Amino acid sequence: MASSIESAGKHLVLVGGGHAHVLVLEAFARNPEPGLTMTLVSKESLTPYSGMLPGHLAGVYTRDEIHIDLERLARAAGARLILDEAIGFDRAARRVRLKGGEGLAYDILSVDIGITPDLSGIAGAEEHALAVKPIGSLLKQWDGLVEKALTPNGPRRFAIVGGGAAGICLAFAIQAFFAARLSGPIEVSLIAASEAPEINAGMRKRIARALKHRRIAVHAEDAAVRIDQDGVILASGSSVPADAVLVSTHAAPPPVLAATDWAKDEGGFLAIAPTLQILNDAAVFAAGDCATMIAHPRPKAGVFAVRQGPVLAQNLRRAVRGEALERYTPQRDHLLVIATGDGRAIGGRGRFLAFEGRLAWRLKDFIDRRFMRRFA
Ligand SMILES: Cc1cc2nc3c(=O)[nH]c(=O)nc-3n(C[C@H](O)[C@H](O)[C@H](O)COP(=O)(O)OP(=O)(O)OC[C@H]3O[C@@H](n4cnc5c(N)ncnc54)[C@H](O)[C@@H]3O)c2cc1C
Missing domain, CATH: 3.50.50.60 (FAD/NAD(P)-binding domain)
Structure with a gap:
């Protein structure tokens, strides 16, 4: 009870409809935070799921099948969706500058804007x-x-x-x-x-x-x-x-990050702690490809963005409530499945496991469709 009072009147702003943020929205849709105002800023109302992109280009999946409807997801999460591009961040004033001219004040900010x-x-x-x-x-x-x-x-x-x-x-x-x-x-x-x-x-x-x-x-x-x-x-x-x-x-990191004085790694990606907060700004979180977890760097892959999603949701909720945050260690390796576009796939994990065939494709198709069903 005390927790929702703490978060009442706070404004949580999510910038980017990346893989981690769709899971944040899903978590808040399932379990709303009373009194919290939430806004999603995204350049597009439909966000693509990259795991199914090659399948779409091969002609296996329709365009609808590989996109998540952010408008519907935001509505379910009780969030306002602003279809616009963040073009600057004013850290001292805690404001996001939007291309359309609007400025957006936040208490807690989360950035999941991918790469270029x-x-x-x-x-x-x-x-x-x-x-x-x-x-x-x-x-x-x-x-x-x-x-x-x-x-x-x-x-x-x-x-x-x-x-x-x-x-x-x-x-x-x-x-x-x-x-x-x-x-x-x-x-x-x-x-x-x-x-x-x-x-x-x-x-x-x-x-x-x-x-x-x-x-x-x-x-x-x-x-x-x-x-x-x-x-x-x-x-x-x-x-x-x-x-x-x-x-x-x-x-390469999105150019909009270059002008900020947020901590970055040597490549210019946002440097984040195991709590997913930017190292030099406790009010700002980042996830997905635009960020590097300095203590546990991992390749830029959607699977890591997806894994960060539930942790990010949990920590954003705790941050608005003023509670202690969870620390996260990403897994070392992950299942990698490369579809060959002919009803087969080649998969592997870690240094030694490798397999291929129709079953490998069916496994990938099952995993990807199951992920997308969460947003249907
Ligand atoms: C062909 C291809 C196949 C891939 N297959 C796989 C795979 O099978 N498995 C895997 O793990 N990874 C795969 N990847 C990698 C995967 O695409 C990325 O790691 C993943 O998309 C990263 O997700 P993200 O959350 O960081 O951001 P993204 O999914 O890139 O989303 C970022 C979102 O932010 C929005 N945005 C950007 N800038 C702004 C702004 N300034 N203001 C507002 N919104 C903004 C964008 O429009 C976009 O919707 C593949 C990549 C490609 C290109």
Whole structure:
């Protein structure tokens, strides 16, 4: 009883509709906090679930199936949704500046705004390539690419820059999608500057075999340095001819964070404590790809954002009530399943476990659909 009195009249502001925040909203929808005012600021009213994005591009899932409706979720949580972009944070005044001109005062703030791809090392990428993040703009560009590809003289050669799990998933998805819809040969190339550390040796072997089987050309240990209308130029000097290029490389922090004096890691991502509070600001929490837990750094992956969700919900609730916060240690490794777009998948965990087949795909499909059902 005392707790809800403490939180009465407080304003909790969530910026970004990322994976952790949808779970915060779900938790507050299930268990409302009396007297608390909550606001979600999001650029879009539908937020994509990245785990199902390759399946969508492969033609397996519809667009509806891979999106969470933030409007409905916010309503269920008793939160006001502002469809706008946070363009600045005034730490001293505890205010968020919005692109639309509105300023938003908060008592407690939480930031889950994802990443932008780092295109800085690849000349011409901004003009000639499709960046996979933000997913919303990728999907708009993807529609245009599909439309063009379905014309007789449309694109037939596709290159994916980035050899991490996301880049590999995309290569399989794009090959599956276009091979099933276009008559005549298509070419799909995957450009990987380095081996992805999250993929163990057993999975790597299986992935290499599957890529070869699907005739996806791999340019390994060679970085893309330039993209133009003819394709991709690599650091070695060789070139990969392509009519369409997708870039899924390293993550960069969202530019809006640069101007803040919040603690950051060496990459510019928000530095957070095990309580998910920013190290130098107890009133502000951060989660997902835009943050790094300094005591327990982990790869930038949706699975970690999802795991942070319930802890974040709990700690935001405790923070508004003025209670002690929970400390969180993320798991060391996680199940990684790469869909190959043909009803199969390659999975693994830790250093040694690796498996593949139809069952692996059914497992991934089950996990992803179960996650999405929470918001239906
Ligand atoms: C093709 C692909 C496949 C992937 N597959 C997997 C997978 O199978 N498993 C896995 O674990 N990870 C996967 N990932 C990684 C995963 O996408 C990210 O780790 C995950 O999306 C991070 O979630 P997040 O909560 O940090 O933010 P995001 O999901 O990126 O969400 C951030 C949200 O904040 C909003 N936003 C951004 N800036 C602002 C602002 N200034 N104001 C208001 N709103 C803002 C955005 O519009 C967006 O809705 C994949 C990535 C890609 C590209």
